[in-house]
Amino acid sequence: MAQFTPAFLDLVLERSDLVHLIDARVPLKKKGKDYWACCPFHQEKTPSFSVSADKQIYYCFGCHAHGNAIGFLMEYERLSFPEAVTLLAEDAGLALPEEQGKGPAVDTLKPLHQELERAVALYRQALRDNAEARNYLQTRGVLAAAIERFELGFAPAAAQFLTRNLGKSGEDRRLLAAAGLVSTRDDGTVYDRFRERVIFPIRDGRGRLVGLGGRSMDGREPKYLNSPETPIYHKSRVLYGLHQAREGIRRTGKALLVEGYLDVITLHQAGIDNAVAASGTALGNEQLELIFRAAPEIVLCFDGDSAGEQAAWRAVNLAPEHLRQGRLLRVLFLPQGEDPDSLVRGQGSAAFHALLATARPALDVYLEGLQKRHNIVVEDEKAVFLHHARALLQRLADPILKELYEQRVATLCGLRMARHPSPPLHQEPSRPRQRGQPSLLDRALLLLLQVPQAPAWQQVEAALLPFLFASDPAAKNFAQALDILRDTTHLDTHGLLSRIADPDQAAAWYRLAMTPLESTGTSVDEELRQREISDCVARINRRSRAERALFIGRAADQAGLAALSDSEIAELLRHRWRDDENRS
Structure with missing residues (x-):
């Protein structure tokens, strides 16, 4: 397994466009600076899934799903960490680190x-x-x-x-x-x-x-x-024409899978430039997933003969695990004796476009094929039909699609079925909303996560922050974020967030990082924003120095001035002098 260094991972994320990556799978709409959609990880009607082009992170204000490009691919595509990094590196044109003792470098x-x-x-x-x-x-x-x-x-x-x-x-x-x-x-x-x-x-x-x-x-x-x-x-991992079809797929949001190389070329010539073909093998899981990574909707095009029907049956049987929320898979059967190449050359691209509009949902094609195999009027054959249909539907990754087709199957067989809405994916317990104004340290953490490059953060007297831990719970989080920032220079928001190990803490920090600063009263003017950060740092330093002086004062009250060092006595006197001056 290739070893991915932090520097390599940072480079992969830097070269990746999160908005484009997600938009190819979940259509986004821009609102303000960020992009929004209904969350792909739980059911909702009002968009709460936000993607930041500037910060290259996403966060759902509903289910708290969060992450960067690597995390999104792992969650949405169900990839392992190495698989997600490898995919992003390949898309970015980056060579992977050499394998350690396994496989060719x-x-x-x-x-x-x-x-x-x-x-x-x-x-x-x-x-x-x-x-x-x-x-x-x-x-x-x-x-x-x-x-x-x-x-x-x-x-x-x-x-x-x-x-x-x-x-x-x-x-x-x-x-x-x-x-x-x-x-x-x-x-x-x-x-x-x-x-x-x-x-x-x-x-x-x-x-x-x-x-x-x-x-x-x-x-x-x-x-x-x-x-x-x-x-x-590896023919099971390659699609002919995908390189040439990238732009057509991106423009249309669809990919058309045909059977032959000449079919691909003829369709591209006719302006249907989102066509690809399997490479010397029947369609497999890896190829189907490869197309879905490129487009949220796929049309499988088959010849209208018995061989085409068999190929469609095999393809549709692969589909359930790939049909996650936001993905569409359709099947198109061409007229008997035609393939895309012959149809376009004989009747023109308009005829093919008209046929494309007749493509049908893959699961409909499956159920119709299953009905041809089993006469559901006869009870024992109906039982076999139900067994196969339910087995396939059980594999569906999209809970809403699963419920809809379970109802369809029950209706076909004359059964009554209780409705049990599928639970949202990855739903976390809702957290009570905080009341009142955020504390100084809450505000500081929000600003730090959103504008980590501000030079004023280097002026925080970090050694004194522990004196604020008892009075403000947010002080520990702020101190931790500041430690990460100091350990690695020139970190941006997603680089800082990627170094959080605790999942609950990461969710809270992503929420803060994706909260529009304008909604918190922060100025959109960059100069005023930097001034606010400097003011925030100055207030934190004053408060932490005051808490330090109170700590020294309590020590003096308990053990006397003799127990203090000369520097502690001088610090205590300076603080009391400032207090007297402020009161006068």
Whole structure:
């Protein structure tokens, strides 16, 4: 497992855009400086989930969910801490720290990406030089712009095309094999894996070249040939076209999953640029989660034949754990004998858009398929239907969706079902609202959490703060926040909050950090705000010095002046002199 240092984690958070990350999953609306939505972690009708672009943190004023980009991914996507950090690092283009004793280090993988880039450059030149391959793409309706956008190439028939050009040394030939570009026969001879095929380069979400797909032009089987599993290519974790579809997905808030590489390219040419495809395998859990990370709504597009129905059935059976609040999964069946490529080329993009509007909820498709398998008019088959339906619905991650479909199933089977509203997720006991004005230290903590960069905080006489602990409970929290700030220089709000270990304390601090300062009477003017912080620091210092003097005075009353040091006596006299001067 890679070891993530605090410095690396800070860099990951610095390079991440929390608003964009959350908005891709939970649509946000801007109100004032912050963004708001109904909380994805509990049920509510009025938005109480707030996201700060400045501080790069979120907080729900309803259920107290809180955190930064790492915490959000862990909670929303149900990722482990290393998985969340890795995902954010990849999206930010950051290389991960080297693995300690397990798996290949990042530096050993980079040459494989580079070897694929060199191979693709050769394949692209070979396409320019081969009229037959260009003619094949032309007959399939692939335009020159799409050839460039998707970096299409051609693998000549020669068995050692790559080896001759890229395999001049033993290390070069080792890289060709490790990247999945060549194979070895039993007699030890090496040959190119891709021969006499159109080449479709496959990039991951970060845009790194990880594998290739090759399509025969004469119908020779296998029609499609993909890279084998390699250290950088795992077909269950890759989606073809995702790199090119990022902008279309972001713009529409939807992702369209189709079956073939040419389907993706044809749809992009037609302006439907949010299409992706599975990479040489049936849709799996990792790929489905990968798409949901990019878009809150997915449309699965299948051919309208028995094979398409079977593929849809398998896909829908994967769905329940992925259908968390705010996510939509729909299924679209095309007319018999059509695929997206043939439909768009034959009838135009308008016809495909019209079909997209008919896409249906995945769970509806599942229940209809289940009804085809079991006649619910017959009691024993109805029991089997109920068993399977309830088993799938039990896996649903969204409690509201689960309740709605449980009611649907009960109605289908003529059953009466008691309504038991699902409990809110992560609901914490409500805390009583504090009455009265916040104390000086409450105010100081709020300002410190929101404006930790203010230079005045360095002027707090931290050594005297313990004398305020007994009189003001907020003093301990303020002192702790100040200690964190002093231990690590140049901390911003989310950097300070990320160093809180106690969950209850973290929730309280996130609430303070997300409370609009304007609502607390603080000026929006930066100069006036800095002046208020300086005044707050001065008042804290005066109060803590006074408490220190009272402590010394009590010690003198009990043990006499002889028990005090010279500095303590001088401090006591200075404080009493100030008191006399203030009274006069």
